[in-house]
Amino acid sequence: MVEATELKINPNPFWGFMNRFEHGLGFVLLMLLTLIPVIEAILRSVFFTAIPYAQNFLDNLIIPLTFVGIALTTKEGRHLSINIGLKDRKDSFGEFVRLFIDFVSGLIIGLYFFNSLEYVLLGFSSEEKLYGLIPVIAFMLSLPLCMFIVTWRMVPKKRGKLAIAVYFIGIAFSTIFGMASIAAVLQEVASIPASSFGLEFFDGSWWQDMMTVVRIPAVIILLIAGVVGAPLFLVLGGISVFLFGADGFTFTGALSDSISNLKTSSTPAIALFTFTGYLLSESQASKRLIALFQGFLGRLPGGMIIVVVLVSAFFTSFTGASGITILALGAMLFAILKDSGKNSESLSIGLISSSGAIGLMFPPSLAIIIYGAIQMSSVASAGGVPANILQLFLAGILPGLLFVGGMIGLGVFLSRREHKGIHWEKPAKWTRQEMFVALKASALELLLPVIILTVYFAGWAGIVETAAFAVVYTLIIEVFVKREIGLKKLIEIAVYTLIIYGGIMAILTFVKGLSYYFVISQFDIALVAWAQETIQSPLLFLLLLNVLLLIVGCFMDIFSAIVIFVPLVTGIATVFGINQAHLAIIFLSNLSVGFITPPVGMDLFLSSYRFNRPMVKIYKDVWPFVLLQIGIVFLITYVPWFSMAFL
Amino acid sequence: QTIQIRIATVAPEKSPYGNALRKMSGEWERISGGKVKMIPYFGDKLGDEESIVQKIRSNNLQGAMLTLAGLSYIDKPLITVSAPLLIENDKQLAYVLETLAPEIDKRLAANGFIGIAYSPAGWINFFAKTKFELPSDLRQLKLGISNKSKEIYAAFQAMNYRVVNVDVAETTANLLTNRAEAIFTSPLIAGAYNWVGIARYMLNFRISPFFGGLIINDRTWNRIDPSLQKQLLESARNVAEKELANALEKLEADGIKAMVAASGGLILVNITDVQKAVWRTELEAGLQSTLGSAFDSDMYNRIKSILADFKKKNK
Ligand code: NA
Ligand code: NA
Numbered sequence: 001m002v003e004a005t006e007l008k009i010n011p012n013p014f015w016g017f018m019n020r021f022e023h024g025l026g027f028v029l030l031m032l033l034t035l036i037p038v039i040e041a042i043l044r045s046v047f048f049t050a051i052p053y054a055q056n057f058l059d060n061l062i063i064p065l066t067f068v069g070i071a072l073t074t075k076e077g078r079h080l081s082i083n084i085g086l087k088d089r090k091d092s093f094g095e096f097v098r099l100f101i102d103f104v105s106g107l108i109i110g111l112y113f114f115n116s117l118e119y120v121l122l123g124f125s126s127e128e129k130l131y132g133l134i135p136v137i138a139f140m141l142s143l144p145l146c147m148f149i150v151t152w153r154m155v156p157k158k159r160g161k162l163a164i165a166v167y168f169i170g171i172a173f174s175t176i177f178g179m180a181s182i183a184a185v186l187q188e189v190a191s192i193p194a195s196s197f198g199l200e201f202f203d204g205s206w207w208q209d210m211m212t213v214v215r216i217p218a219v220i221i222l223l224i225a226g227v228v229g230a231p232l233f234l235v236l237g238g239i240s241v242f243l244f245g246a247d248g249f250t251f252t253g254a255l256s257d258s259i260s261n262l263k264t265s266s267t268p269a270i271a272l273f274t275f276t277g278y279l280l281s282e283s284q285a286s287k288r289l290i291a292l293f294q295g296f297l298g299r300l301p302g303g304m305i306i307v308v309v310l311v312s313a314f315f316t317s318f319t320g321a322s323g324i325t326i327l328a329l330g331a332m333l334f335a336i337l338k339d340s341g342k343n344s345e346s347l348s349i350g351l352i353s354s355s356g357a358i359g360l361m362f363p364p365s366l367a368i369i370i371y372g373a374i375q376m377s378s379v380a381s382a383g384g385v386p387a388n389i390l391q392l393f394l395a396g397i398l399p400g401l402l403f404v405g406g407m408i409g410l411g412v413f414l415s416r417r418e419h420k421g422i423h424w425e426k427p428a429k430w431t432r433q434e435m436f437v438a439l440k441a442s443a444l445e446l447l448l449p450v451i452i453l454t455v456y457f458a459g460w461a462g463i464v465e466t467a468a469f470a471v472v473y474t475l476i477i478e479v480f481v482k483r484e485i486g487l488k489k490l491i492e493i494a495v496y497t498l499i500i501y502g503g504i505m506a507i508l509t510f511v512k513g514l515s516y517y518f519v520i521s522q523f524d525i526a527l528v529a530w531a532q533e534t535i536q537s538p539l540l541f542l543l544l545l546n547v548l549l550l551i552v553g554c555f556m557d558i559f560s561a562i563v564i565f566v567p568l569v570t571g572i573a574t575v576f577g578i579n580q581a582h583l584a585i586i587f588l589s590n591l592s593v594g595f596i597t598p599p600v601g602m603d604l605f606l607s608s609y610r611f612n613r614p615m616v617k618i619y620k621d622v623w624p625f626v627l628l629q630i631g632i633v634f635l636i637t638y639v640p641w642f643s644m645a646f647l
Numbered sequence: 648q649t650i651q652i653r654i655a656t657v658a659p660e661k662s663p664y665g666n667a668l669r670k671m672s673g674e675w676e677r678i679s680g681g682k683v684k685m686i687p688y689f690g691d692k693l694g695d696e697e698s699i700v701q702k703i704r705s706n707n708l709q710g711a712m713l714t715l716a717g718l719s720y721i722d723k724p725l726i727t728v729s730a731p732l733l734i735e736n737d738k739q740l741a742y743v744l745e746t747l748a749p750e751i752d753k754r755l756a757a758n759g760f761i762g763i764a765y766s767p768a769g770w771i772n773f774f775a776k777t778k779f780e781l782p783s784d785l786r787q788l789k790l791g792i793s794n795k796s797k798e799i800y801a802a803f804q805a806m807n808y809r810v811v812n813v814d815v816a817e818t819t820a821n822l823l824t825n826r827a828e829a830i831f832t833s834p835l836i837a838g839a840y841n842w843v844g845i846a847r848y849m850l851n852f853r854i855s856p857f858f859g860g861l862i863i864n865d866r867t868w869n870r871i872d873p874s875l876q877k878q879l880l881e882s883a884r885n886v887a888e889k890e891l892a893n894a895l896e897k898l899e900a901d902g903i904k905a906m907v908a909a910s911g912g913l914i915l916v917n918i919t920d921v922q923k924a925v926w927r928t929e930l931e932a933g934l935q936s937t938l939g940s941a942f943d944s945d946m947y948n949r950i951k952s953i954l955a956d957f958k959k960k961n962k
Contacts, residue, residue, distance in 0.1 A: 044789065044811060050804050055794040055812040123701040125758075128723070132940075184705075201866065202706065204648065253693075253707030260698040265814045369820045373840060388841060389819050459789075459825030462817055519692045520653070520707070567690060 007495055008075070026072065027494040029065040030275060033058065033268055034475075037468040041461050053131060058464075059263045060130060060139040065271065066262055066509070067146035069502025074153045076499050079231035080507060080605040083614050087229040097228050099166045102156050104225040106170020107177070108238035109154055112510070113147040114178035114185070115241065115251035120144055121188050123256065143255070177214070177241070180207045181250050203248030211245025218242040232605075237510030240517045247521065254513040261508065265464045266370075270504065272467035274327050275497045276448075276474050282493050283478040283485055285445045286332035292438040292446075294340045295430040301419065302412030304341030308333045309355050309407045313400070314449060316359030323595065323606045326356045327500055330610035343415050350621030351411050353607035354629065357592030358403040360558075361396030361585065367558050368392050371584050374566045379580055387581040394646040395581035399589055399636045403629065410628050444477045503609060507602075515564050524568050531572050538576040542637050545569065546590055550630075553594015554601055561591055582643040589636055593629045596622055650870050652685045652863060655699045656712035659839075660689035663894035664712055664859065667886050671861070674882045679875055695795060696720060703864050704759070710863035714768060716796050718860050722754040724943030726798045729771070729855040731930040733950060737896065740767050740856045742957045743950055750949075751860070761868040763861040763880060764887035769899050770853040774837055774846040775829035776822065780918050782929040791818060791827025799831070799855070802941040806933030815840070822846055833857070834903050834913075843906050843913045851915040852923060854930070861887065 007023065010016045040054050051057075073079055086097045120140045128136045151171070156163040175182060183199040186192040194200045199207055219239050226235035241251050261267060280286060297303030311333065315325045330352055337348035360367050372389040379386035387395070430438075439446075451473055456466045478485045485493070518524055535541045552561050566587065573583045595603040598619040607622075608615050636642050654672075658664035665687075672685035693699055693708065696717030702708040711717065719726035727733070728747075734740050744765055752762045779785050791813035792800045804810045813821050813830065821827040822845040830837070830846055831854070837843045861883060868876065906913035918926075938944045 044809055048809055049807070050810060052804060053797075053801055055800065056797055059794065119701075119705060123704050201870070203651070249707045250705065252705040253702045256698045256701040256705075256707075257694050260694050265817055369817060373815060373817075373819060386841070388844070389823070457824050459821075459827075462811070462813070462821060462826055519688070522686070524692070564692070567692070 007492060022068065022072065023491060023495050026065070026068045026498045027491045029061060029068060030271065030494045030497065032061055033065060034272060034275070034468050034471045036061075037268075037461075037465040038472050041465045041469070045460055057130060058268070060136060062262050062268055062271075063139045063259065064142040065498070066267075066502070066505045067142040069271075069498040070506045070509075071146050071149045071153070071502070072495060072499045073502035073506060074150045078499055078503055078609065079233060080503055080609065081229050081231045082227060082599065083229045084227065084616060085614075098156075098159065099163060101225060101228065101230045102159075102163050102167040103170040104222065104230050104238070105154055105234055106151075106167040107173050108170075108222075108234040108241070109147065109151045110171040110174025111178045111181075111238065111241050111251070112234075113144060113151055114174065114181040116144040116147045116255060118181035118184045118250060119252040119255045121185055123252065140259075143259075177211065177245065178250075180205070180245070181252075184250075201248075202250070205248070208245065208248045211242060215242045215246045231506075233506035233510045236507075237513045240513030243517050243521075244513070251513060253520065254516040255509075257516050258509040258512040261512065262505075265462060267505070268464045269467040271497065271501045272464070272471050274501055275494065276467070276470045277327060277329055278493045278497050278500075279471070279474045279478055279485065280445065280448075281329070281331040282489065283482060285442070285478065285482075285484075286335060288438070288442045289332065289445060290336050290340050292442045293336060295435055295438050298340060299429060302341075302415045304336050304343065305351065305411035305415050306408050308337055308351060309358070309404055309411060312352070312355035313359035313362065313404050316357060317362035317365050323356050323504075323603050325359070326352060326603060326606045326610050327504075330607070334611065341415065342419070344418055346621045347411075347414055347418060349607065349611055349613065349618065350623075350625055351407070353603055353618055354596045354622045354625035355407055356603040356606070357595050358407060358629075359400070360588055360592050361400030361403070363393045363396075365393075365396070367562070367588055368396060368584070371562050371566060371588065374562055375570050375580060375584065379570045379574060385580065387579075387584060391581045391647055392584050395585050395643040396588075398642045398645055399585050399632075402632050402635065402642065403589070406628050406632050407625065410624060414624065444481065445474075448473060500609065504606070507605070515561075518564060524564065528568050528571055532575060535572075538578060539638075541572065541576050542578075542586070545586065546633060546637060549587060549590035550594045550597055553591040554597065554599075558588075558591055558595075562587075579640065579644060579647075581647060582640045585643045586633075586637050589633050593626070593633050596626055596629070598622070598626070649681065650683050650867065652683065652709040652867060653688065653707075654685055654710045654712060654861070654863075655688040655693045655702070655708050657691050657696060657699070657714070657717075658689065658712065663891055663898055665689055666894070667891040668712055668861075670890070671883050671886050674886065675879055678878050678882055679871075683871060683875070683879065697795070703862070706864065706866065709867040710763070710861065712859055712861045714859050715857040718751075718755075718862070719798070721758050721760055721862075722751075723798070724946040725751065725754065726796075727942045727946040727950065729799070729857050730934055730942050730947065730950075731802070731854050732927055733934070733947070734856050734954070735853070737767065737856075738961075739954060739957060740858070741892075743953050744858055746953045746956075747950075755860075755862060756865070759865050760862045761865055763863055764883040765858055765860045766887040766891045767895065768857050768859040769833050769835060769895055771831060771833050771855040771857065772853060773829060773831055773850040774843065775848045775850075776825070776846050777828070778848050778914075778916060779829070779850065780916060780922055781925055785829060788828035789826065791821055791830045798941040802933065802937045803831070805937045805941065806930070818842060819845065833899075834906070835899060838902050838906050844911060847912070847914050848916050849903075849913055851917045852926065859891075 009019045036051065036054055036058055040051055043049050043051065087094060087101060120137065120143055124137045124140050126135050126137050130136060156167055179197065180199055180202045183194040183197040187194040199205050202208055219242060222235050222238050226232060240254060244251060293304065293307045297307055311329065312325050315329055333352045334348055337343045337351065338345060369389060372387065372392050375386055448470065452466055452470050455461045455469050461469055479490065535544065552565060569587060570580065570583065595601045598604065604615060604618050608618050654668060656664055656668060668687045672687055675683050675685050693702065696713055697720050699708065699711045700717060700720045703711055715726060715729050728743065734743055744767060748765055751765065755762045773785060775788055779788065786808055789809045789811050790803060791811050792803060793815060794800050794812040800810060811827050813827050818830065818840065819842065822842060830842060834849065903913065907915060934942065938947055
């Protein structure tokens with residue numbers, strides 16, 4: 001498990017200082033991201049005033065924060081990848097696979113570096129200043145700087161000269177395929193006309209011709225690299241770099257989308273809720289909570305299963321994004337299942353990984369809120385009747401309960417089957433006195449969800465401010481009241497938060513390329529046209545929708561998927577007369593199951609991360625739950641009653 | 648060789664903007680004999696306006712139909728056109744826009760963009776969950792403004808309103824939970840997202856105008872033959888000035904009527920001339936204090952002098 005133990009510090013005094021500086025910077029940025037929204041909300045609610053341009057400052061702050069995170073993730077070697085075992089083989093084939101990965105890594109990270117330089121230098125003017133002082137471009141430069149550091153950190157220093165040479169050959173190739181960006185940058189910075197490279201325009205240039213020729217082999221090579229274990233943020237984004245090139249432009253447009261995604265409210269919320277989770281799991285809070293749950297539910301066979309499913313559903317419902325639950329509570333839930341519940345590691349990991357998204361249907365789910373906003377205009381413009389937020393929440397209740405009930409049922413069944421063989425001593429029954437003591441010890445942490453919901457629903461805070469409140473509240477408890485976390489430990493926890501956050505954001509930032517390619521090549525429009533032409537029955541439409549969304553759930557985070565596919569899907573569904581609230585539930589439940597369906601899925605990655613287990617192991621652990629959830633998705637899809645009962 | 652021009656707009660396809668863009672695209676293809684092909688992208692598929700501007704700078708896109716907020720990402724002083732109660736009606740707006748157009752062209756050109764056509768695009772009003780008439784009423788309420796309009800956000804903050812940043816996607820939830828009790832937006836947008844069902848009271852007093860502009864980056868535009876450029880410009884301006892402007896004006900008026908007629912719909916708060924004067928004094932003073940930060944002094948003075956001209960002519 002990723003525990004906040006000693007962080008690696010370079011023994012060289014200079015580099016050691018730089019490491020500490022990087023940690024310190026990450027900590028300061030994360031604390032600013034926490035404190036500014038809280039102060040802002042308090043000033044607004046109590047003193048009727050505000051910090052000028054605070055929101056603008058936060059929007060810029062998230063950028064260096066994210067790229068410090070990605071640099072840290074790289075340093076710790078924690079980028080997400082698929083590992084089918086080939087790259088670990090000791091024979092010469094294993095070495096070949098590793099060199100192949102080195103080459104691809106050098107190639108793509110080099111391309112990212114040149115693309116990000118082009119994006120920042122050409123996309124931003126140096127005149128825009130924050131508080132008339134700090135140029136906005138200074139924040140943005142953290143992107144190419146980060147790519148440079150990542151390039152350096154990915155050099156396979158420990159694997160010998162050949163590996164290093166192959167990696168740099170990859171980088172050399174990146175200067176050829178990245179020529180468009182290089183020419184644009186040289187023109188901007190050194191006034192060397194891009195025409196001297198024959199690249200005053202990318203479309204119609206030799207560069208576009210070259211990219212068109214290499215496109216298909218490049219995609220195949222990258223897919224193979226991904227399967228054998230190259231970091232996914234390189235593989236999936238790299239594919240789109242070649243696809244864009246064949247269309248005559250670089251990765252910059254996709255980067256622009258990724259950067260604006262950072263500025264939406266869900267991204268800081270991911271960082272802050274992860275921080276909260278780490279603070280809880282690194283203090284003694286998890287132990288206190290486990291003792292409590294054990295006391296109340298320990299004697300019930302499968303009692304811990306119920307606790308874990310309910311806690312997961314509850315937590316996901318207010319973080320809105322699946323996966324954060326696994327990150328924030330994974331360690332604690334694992335301890336509850338394995339240590340208190342005496343369940344096997346497989347069952348524990350399987351249940352936690354597959355419970356990550358089941359709360360998505362309950363209020364105040366951000367996913368439902370965003371879905372509601374996006375479908376509003378697209379349904380209306382397709383001539384249908386849009387559903388409002390309240391209808392969507394009502395529609396989600398029974399389907400959400402089906403998921404929760406199903407997971408509890410299957411979990412308890414599997415748990416009891418495991419317990420049959422072994423001697424399992426029921427814990428002694430607790431006295432009222434003991435219950436009271438345990439309750440009192442955990443009372444402050446138990447209040448956290450109550451406080452979060454109150455702060456949000458009383459209108460004191462939006463989602464980012466709520467997440468920031470959660471951090472501040474947890475800090476007060478664990479640092480000042482319980483005194484279980486000191487400053488040194490706090491910095492370590494912040495750094496570990498950023499390592500995890502960086503891993504997620506590397507994927508979200510670069511995989512955006514694929515969804516962007518979809519839109520810019522008008523594949524989305526073609527898809528709707530094709531569907532209207534070919535699909536005759538609503539049932540067939542729903543079936544295809546199920547399959548499509550399961551696949552989409554593999555590659556996209558829920559927010560990108562909503563933005564891209566909701567307008568398409570709602571448009572087609574209007575033609576078939578499918579109720580929009582029902583459609584929303586189908587859409588979200590399908591996507592959430594896509595996150596846990598092997599071989600690719602966000603929750604599978606996060607789980608592999610959090611529990612430090614290979615992907616293949618996670619596949620094995622989740623499959624019974626995946627089958628169950630697919631079954632529930634079909635039930636929800638073809639029995640509209642579950643979504644419509646309260647409408 | 649065909650010149651492809653990818654044009655993005657955050658407006659939906661089935662809107663006056665969408666229709667205008669489709670029409671221009673067809674006209675351009677016809678006039679150029681298929682040599683200039685405009686590919687429009689609608690809705691927020693290609694990101695918000697800040698991101699669209701970046702994509703044009705890096706030639707991922709070649710142009711866009713932007714709102715004033717988007718144009719001010721290219722040239723910040725332009726946002727001053729929408730300074731509260733500086734311009735007060737459609738006629739003033741049309742006159743200012745007509746006079747200012749060559750200057751806007753120059754400002755955009757200095758940043759690598761060609762202004763193809765501009766058109767008035769509507770007005771921004773206050774909406775609230777409770778009835779309000781005066782600035783002092785509004786000051787009691789938490790006022791949600793998207794931080795995407797940085798300058799407007801900062802201006803109201805400087806005027807001591809209780810401004811909260813509301814994401815478009817979060818606005819409904821923010822209104823439901825009272826995190827925002829009032830919003831500052833256009834009736835068309837408030838209607839499209841059904842915010843008017845929650846913040847039902849609209850002050851029937853237009854605060855800020857905005858306009859839209861079709862722009863193309865110069866590196867694409869310069870590839871077009873100059874004689875053809877002239878014809879394309881003419882055709883686009885024709886669509887924007889004649890058809891788009893009228894369609895938008897009508898849409899806003901019809902939209903408000905329909906929202907008022909709907910059950911549980913919009914309630915117009917009509918105020919007296921005395922109350923309007925209170926708003927003017929208040930917002931004017933606020934505006935003065937934000938000149939040089941949120942709004943640009945030179946641009947402000949320029950618009951003032953254009954308006955003085957306009958008043959002279961219409962005496
Ligand atoms: Na996001
Ligand atoms: Na999947």
